[in-house]
Amino acid sequence: MAVSMEFLRPTMLFSTFFFFIIIISPKAYSMTEAEALLNLKNSFTNATSLDKWVANSAPCTDHWEGVFCNSGAVTGLRLEEMGLSGKIDIDALLQIKGLRTVSFMGNSFSGSIPEFNRIGVLKAIYLSRNQFSGEISTDYFKKMGSLKKLWLSDNKFTGQIPPSLAQVPRLVELHLENNQFSGNIPKVYNASLQQFNVSNNKLEGEIPDSLSKFDEKSFAGNSGLCGDKLQKSCSKPSEQPTSVDTHHDQGPISNDVDGSNSKSSKSDPGKIAAIVVASALLISLVIFFIVRSRQKKKEDLDSLARDSNEEAAVEVQVATPAKREEVSMRKTSRNSSRRGSSNGKGGGNFGELLMLNEEKGVFGLSDLMKAAAEVLGNGGLGSSYKAVLANGVAVVVKRMREMNALGKDGFDAEMRKIGKLRHRNILTPLAYHYRRDEKLMIFEYVPKGSLLFLLHGDRGPSHAELDWPARLKIIQGIANGMRYLHTELASSDLPHGNLKSSNILLGPDYEPLLVDYGLSNMINSANLTQALFASKAPEAAHSGKVSPKCDVYCLGVVILEMLTGKFPSQYLNNGKGGTDVVQWVASAISERRETELLDPGIASSKNSLSQMRKLLHIGAACTASDPEQRLDTTEAVKRIEEVRTEGGQE
Known part of the structure; x- marks a missing residue:
């Protein structure tokens, strides 16, 4: 029985330990990233900008605002300029095991610095432009060996700069400017440090030699700092020798033979030395401000030159x-x-x-x-x-x-x-x-390059890989990207504005990536037609009127380009060269000879000819000259998805 009990005792202890872990602190082992982020959101006040953070959705796949992911795991938070205040729930952040970067810049958080030092794996912390205040404990950064970037500027921190910062081995960027830090600057011996700024604080003492590579702007606005970098001497007045009579308990002051006060006469050299040193400091300050004024004037002139026609x-x-x-x-x-x-x-x-x-x-x-x-x-x-x-x-x-x-x-x-x-x-x-x-x-x-290049410029192995399944996948990906842009940038007349094969990059496994989108509001009106392909849709070319239907026209041209393998003349400003794929396909459809138009690279896929014909018709419907007869984005995507589903290629 004793052997049996000895065998059971560790088992019982393990069971009890396991019970306490599961029952008493289930959050530490069962909380999902979504639950952790929702707890974080609940710790904020005025979190209306995070309305997309809702239960029964996934932060990465549903693209939660301000959440950055890698391989389906949350790795970063960028919650900037959202009017957030309240508390930052560190316990919630601890549940996100892959978290490496946090940014809460430009909000209204206040109080002492949150306990980010409990998350020892953090690589970057950005807290600039808030209302954080108070002192930071001297050992706050002691266990943050992974930290590379720390931004605490434009807050109300006080006290000394934590000495533990000098021991962070991988620190690359340190911004503490525009606070109320006081005392000396820690001696940072870190060759990797590339950005450093402690300007506009209440620091004093000599600038460490280890920080001499940074210019004077990094230290400006600290009247107590000195050193060669600020052209301000740190030399101290030499101590004057004490009187021969070193007794401090002597009685009334005795007089010399001439009746003068002996202590008064002995203090004169000290006063003179102090006056000399003070004068030297005053002259140094005057020289410093003259030089600084000239530098500032030169910078202003440089700035003026830069903002003129100088390139x-x-x-x-x-x-x-x-x-x-x-x-x-x-x-x-x-x-x-x-x-x-x-x-x-x-x-x-x-x-x-x-x-x-x-x-x-x-x-x-x-x-x-x-x-x-x-x-x-x-x-x-x-x-x-x-x-x-x-x-x-x-x-x-x-x-x-x-x-x-x-x-x-x-x-x-x-x-x-x-x-x-x-x-x-x-x-x-x-x-x-x-x-x-x-x-x-x-x-x-993106190494694989653009769709334009693979379709028309490369007849090597990459072009051979553009078989029918790959092209169908690309078309659907383009359509999905367009639907997303037309949802997220719905207020714009041209949510994309410049869709063409040169602005479609191909990632791994030929997943298309759209670029040059959402720029129409920023381009000079005189240059819109030349700069944006959507402005060449028939209605825009004739009347200058643009709408989301112009983007649909561009989508249709890309579909026809991929099916025919022809370079569209629509891409050329002078109209000379290429093939008018819109007119060519419209004529072929009216004469029921669609298959004659197909790129030989895909025409051999006999089992997919039905899909190709249907996509030709979708491309033609997207490029109808009358925008009222043209498909909208949602309908175009729906029809493309139906074609792909028909072929069993979901």
């Missing part, structure tokens, strides 16, 4: 004989390259580059300037370049010149709207850069 663009240099151009993305405006970074959104204003999508990391304009790039081509909206960043991420930089219909605030609002779009068939921009005369939009580079 700060991309320098193109032909560097190889292989008909490719190497582009050095160097800024010609010295002022722009010197600008600091503050008050950004979505990871910050890194040298005036605003992040919209951090799934490929956060980078700045300076990173693009350093990257050698390859010219990809020119389009109606500008030029495109491929650039490989230092971290290995390949991006496409689009330079847009004819997008001045809106001022900066309006442009920023439109870009934020586009940046919130998430769909498997939509390529969301990673970042953008605003200048008066030129805009940059940065996208993830």
Whole structure:
């Protein structure tokens, strides 16, 4: 029996332990990511911007606002400028095991800093532009070894900068500006630190040598700081020797032979030294402000020059004989390259580059300037370049010149709207850069390239892979992407505006990705016809009137292009070249000879000829010259889905 009890005792203990885990704290083991996020939402006040966060839906597949995912798991939260306040439920965030980035910038949270240090795996924390206050404990960051980016700027934090920050091994960006931190700056010995700003606080003492690589703007607005970086000496007045008589309990002051006060006479050298030191400091301050004034004047002149007709663009240099151009993305405006970074959104204003999508990391304009790039081509909206960043991420930089219909605030609002779009068939921009005369939009580079290239420019293995199942999948993906845009950007007359095969990229397994959408409100009206293909729909070409039906016309042209394999003449501004696929297909349908039009690459799929004929008719219905007789987006998608279902290719 004793042996039996010894055997049962650990079993009973394990059972009891397991019971307490399941019964007492079920949330720690059973809460889903959706439940955790709903708990987080409930901790906020004024969370109307998160109305899409509802039960019985999935954060990743249903594209919850501000939620970023990777492989179906939540990895980031970007809840910026939503008017949120209340509490940030850290217990809820702890249930999201893959969470690595959190951003609550531009809200109304207050009180002490939340206990993000309990989430030791966080890589980025963005809390700028809130009302957080109070001191941060000295060991707050002690266990945050994964932290790379910390943005606490524009709050009301007080007390010393936590010394534990100096021990974070991987810190790359640290922004503490515009707070009320006091005391000395910790000695940060971190070679990886690329961005540092503690300006406009109440800091004092000497700037550590380890931070000497950062310019004076990073430390400005702290009257107590000193060092070579601020051209302000940190030297202290040398201590004066004490009187020969060191007794402090002596009686009445004795007089010298001449009757003068001995202590008074002995203190004169100290007073003189103090006056000399004070004068030297005053002169140093005067020199500093003169130099600073001149620097400020020079920066103002540089800024004025930049905002005039001076280009700060991309320098193109032909560097190889292989008909490719190497582009050095160097800024010609010295002022722009010197600008600091503050008050950004979505990871910050890194040298005036605003992040919209951090799934490929956060980078700045300076990173693009350093990257050698390859010219990809020119389009109606500008030029495109491929650039490989230092971290290995390949991006496409689009330079847009004819997008001045809106001022900066309006442009920023439109870009934020586009940046919130998430769909498997939509390529969301990673970042953008605003200048008066030129805009940059940065996208993830998609290696397989555009549908235009695979259909018409490459007759190699990739073209051979565009068999009928692949083309049908692409057509349905394009239609699904269009339906999503027409839902999310329903207020726009042209939710896409520029759908054509060159603006359809092909991801892995030939999943289509739409680009160059949602830009119609930003393009100068005089350039709309040249820049946007949707403006060439018959009704727009004749009367200038655009509507969502113009997008349907573009969808129809793409369908006919994929079925016939012909380059549409509609894509050409001069109408010379290519094939008028709209008229060609309309004539063939009226004569019942649809199969004669099919691309030989797919015509051999005899069992699918019925599907191809039906899609030809759908393409023709989308390109009807009378927009009233044209299909709308919803009906077009419905019919395409029916064709694919008919072939058993769901």
